[in-house]
Amino acid sequence: MHEPPVPGDGDFEFSIVPETDQSFENALAAARDGDRLTVDDGIELVTTGTDVDGIDPVRKEQVLEAADRRRAEVVGDEVTFVANLNNNVTTACNTGCLFCNFKDTAHRFEADSGADHAGFTKTPAESRAAVEEALGMGIYEVTSVSGLHPAFALNDEHHEILAGHDDPATQVNYKPPAVYETDPGTYLDQLRAMSVGGVHLHSMTPEEAAHARRGTDWSYESVYRKLRAAGLDSAPGTAAEILVEEVRDVICPGKIGSDEWVDAMEGAIAAGLDVTATMMYGHVENAAHRIHHLQTVRDLQDRTGGITEFVPLSFVHQNTPLYERGVVDGGASDAEDELVIAVSRLFLDNVENVQSSWVKFGDAKALKLLNCGANDLMGTILSEEITTRAGGTHGEFRSFADYVGMIDAIGRPAVERSTDYRTRRRIDHDDPPHGPELGPRADGTPLLGSRAAPGRDAAGADD
Numbered sequence: 001m002h003e004p005p006v007p008g009d010g011d012f013e014f015s016i017v018p019e020t021d022q023s024f025e026n027a028l029a030a031a032r033d034g035d036r037l038t039v040d041d042g043i044e045l046v047t048t049g050t051d052v053d054g055i056d057p058v059r060k061e062q063v064l065e066a067a068d069r070r071r072a073e074v075v076g077d078e079v080t081f082v083a084n085l086n087n088n089v090t091t092a093c094n095t096g097c098l099f100c101n102f103k104d105t106a107h108r109f110e111a112d113s114g115a116d117h118a119g120f121t122k123t124p125a126e127s128r129a130a131v132e133e134a135l136g137m138g139i140y141e142v143t144s145v146s147g148l149h150p151a152f153a154l155n156d157e158h159h160e161i162l163a164g165h166d167d168p169a170t171q172v173n174y175k176p177p178a179v180y181e182t183d184p185g186t187y188l189d190q191l192r193a194m195s196v197g198g199v200h201l202h203s204m205t206p207e208e209a210a211h212a213r214r215g216t217d218w219s220y221e222s223v224y225r226k227l228r229a230a231g232l233d234s235a236p237g238t239a240a241e242i243l244v245e246e247v248r249d250v251i252c253p254g255k256i257g258s259d260e261w262v263d264a265m266e267g268a269i270a271a272g273l274d275v276t277a278t279m280m281y282g283h284v285e286n287a288a289h290r291i292h293h294l295q296t297v298r299d300l301q302d303r304t305g306g307i308t309e310f311v312p313l314s315f316v317h318q319n320t321p322l323y324e325r326g327v328v329d330g331g332a333s334d335a336e337d338e339l340v341i342a343v344s345r346l347f348l349d350n351v352e353n354v355q356s357s358w359v360k361f362g363d364a365k366a367l368k369l370l371n372c373g374a375n376d377l378m379g380t381i382l383s384e385e386i387t388t389r390a391g392g393t394h395g396e397f398r399s400f401a402d403y404v405g406m407i408d409a410i411g412r413p414a415v416e417r418s419t420d421y422r423t424r425r426r427i428d429h430d431d432p433p434h435g436p437e438l439g440p441r442a443d444g445t446p447l448l449g450s451r452a453a454p455g456r457d458a459a460g461a462d463d
Contacts, residue, residue: 014246018287024049024059031066031346042291046343055335067342067373074345075352075375079407080417080424083400083436083447084141084202084379085134087127087194090184091119093147094173095207095254106150111181121149121182124193134382135197138447140439141379141419142194144203145238151177154212154223155188162215172215187212188230195231198440200419204232206264207239210256220267228271234419235268237261237277237307242285243296250284251322262300269306274420277307277351281340282315282332283322290340294347301350308420309353309376312340314360337361338372345373353421358398367410376417377403380447399447400427400434 020040027044030037037045044050048059092106108115122130131142146152150173153159162174169175177183184190187204195201204212204227206220213223224235241251243258256264268275277297281290301307315331322328332340345354356374358366359381366377382397400416407414408429416425416438425437436442 012246012250012284014286014289016244016246016286016288016292018043018047018050020044020050024051028059028062028066031063031070034070034349036349037347039288039291039295042294042343042347043288045346046290046339047287048339055333055339057335060335060339063346064338064342064372067345068371070345071354071373071375077412078415078424078426079370079375079377079410079412080353080415080421081377081398081403082141082379082417082419083139083439083442084143084419085131085139085382087122087130087134087142087144089127089144089146089190090121090149090152091147092121092149092180092184094150095148095252106147106175109149109180109182110175111179119147121180121184123182124185124189127190128193128196131194131196131199135199135439135441137382138436138439138442138445139199139380139382140436140442141200141202143236143379143381144190144194144201145205145236146208148173148207148211149180149184150175151180152184152211153186154226155186158186158212158216165215168215173211174215188226191227191230191232195233200233201231202234202236202419203227204235204268205239206235206237206261206268207256209235209264209268210260220264221270222267224268224271224273228273232273234274234276234308235265237265237275237311240278240293240297241280242289243279243293244285244289247285247289250327258296262296265300265306266304269304273306274308275306276309276311277301278311278313279340279344280313280315282336283328291343291347294344298348298350301348305350307351309355310344310348310351311355311357312337312344313357314340316360334365337365338369341369342373363406367406370410370412377407400436401432401446404429404432404434 020043022040022044024044027041030041031045045063048056092109094106107113108117109121153162162168162172163176165171191201209220209223240261243261245257265275279293314337341354353376354374355376355378356366356369357378380398404414404427414427416427416436418438423438427434433446435444435446437444
């Protein structure tokens with residue numbers, strides 16, 4: 001077993017490096033012909049050739065062109081998006097991921113800590129109220145990703161099991177809800193609270209599922225079955241970061257490993273849930289790590305067929321420990337972002353949808369990436385904390401009018417979609433006002449004014 005690099009030195013000797021016996025020209029030919037790409041092919045394409053230093057601009061355009069053509073062949077020209085709300089339950093977390101500035105150390109939330117913090121924990125009743133308000137605005141998806149609060153347990157039985165350990169705080173990261181200012185309830189309580197009015201509930205990452213079974217021998221499938229019975233409709237494949245252990249040893253040594261991430265995803269799919277898959281790149285990993293990650297995702301999809309979309313997430317570095325400790329001095333370049341989207345489209349020949357994130361990239365680049373292989377442009381969000389707290393500056397919400405205007409600017413049709421992509425509605429840009437129609441309470445009324453949500457100003461111009 002390799003020794004993990006020491007965070008803070010900024011110089012890592014990884015065993016997986018971007019070196020191949022393949023040529024860029026052969027890799028590009030395979031991509032153009034629609035052949036299943038090898039890891040070496042992917043490395044050549046995402047680097048524009050390991051025989052040259054840096055990114056070759058001519059070769060880059062060839063890769064982008066191949067990916068855009070593949071996108072058109074697979075999913076056509078439609079640009080999809082969803083009307084959704086982000087309702088993150090708590091920022092309390094002790095995991096200590098070095099790429100994250102969303103969490104607040106959990107002990108600060110204890111009733112007798114006396115510590116100031118900017119974090120929050122919502123009760124189930126507060127979560128329900130947030131969803132009810134958003135449903136009235138026309139949303140039909142709730143995305144919920146939260147910190148690993150020590151008082152969070154799957155259900156009452158789980159509380160009893162965790163409390164039965166000799167030293168639960170140390171052994172299983174558990175303290176009873178009475179210790180804290182606010183009781184988050186159980187995972188099942190929160191899901192039942194958010195699963196109202198026919199909304200699609202997209203929640204419980206592999207990391208959260210691991211937290212919901214810690215200290216037990218419960219399988220991921222059994223946990224996800226309980227979550228599904230409480231109202232869960234699909235699971236986000238975040239917490240993936242880079243699915244290579246030597247990278248995870250640096251950026252998130254306290255998180256579950258790659259194999260357990262895969263186990264959790266397989267458990268969710270076996271429980272009857274759709275899932276997504278993500279990759280957070282642009283920190284300490286190299287190009288070869290990115291392609292090994294894509295290989296893991298493609299293999300998972302070969303076995304299960306349960307992944308509805310792939311979401312590349314460019315690392316937002318500004319307020320993160322990786323940046324503050326000098327481990328990284330920035331994120332991915334524009335050219336790297338373009339190539340990651342393009343090679344994701346070409347390599348993942350079994351995943352139809354590739355997302356471009358305006359939260360991570362901003363409007364202009366997010367639109368550019370729709371010509372590099374992506375076909376989906378996220379959702380309205382209404383509230384976004386994770387990337388914003390990491391230093392993201394691209395805002396927290398989008399209206400349907402924003403979406404239609406942006407997508408029309410690149411000459412592509414705007415399409416409102418369901419979370420699972422199975423229901424779609426093409427929007428006529430010449431027939432305003434624009435609002436959601438797929439939601440249980442949606443009637444086409446504009447969701448909100450351009451880049452502003454009720455009771456708050458729009459954020460300045462993301463886990």
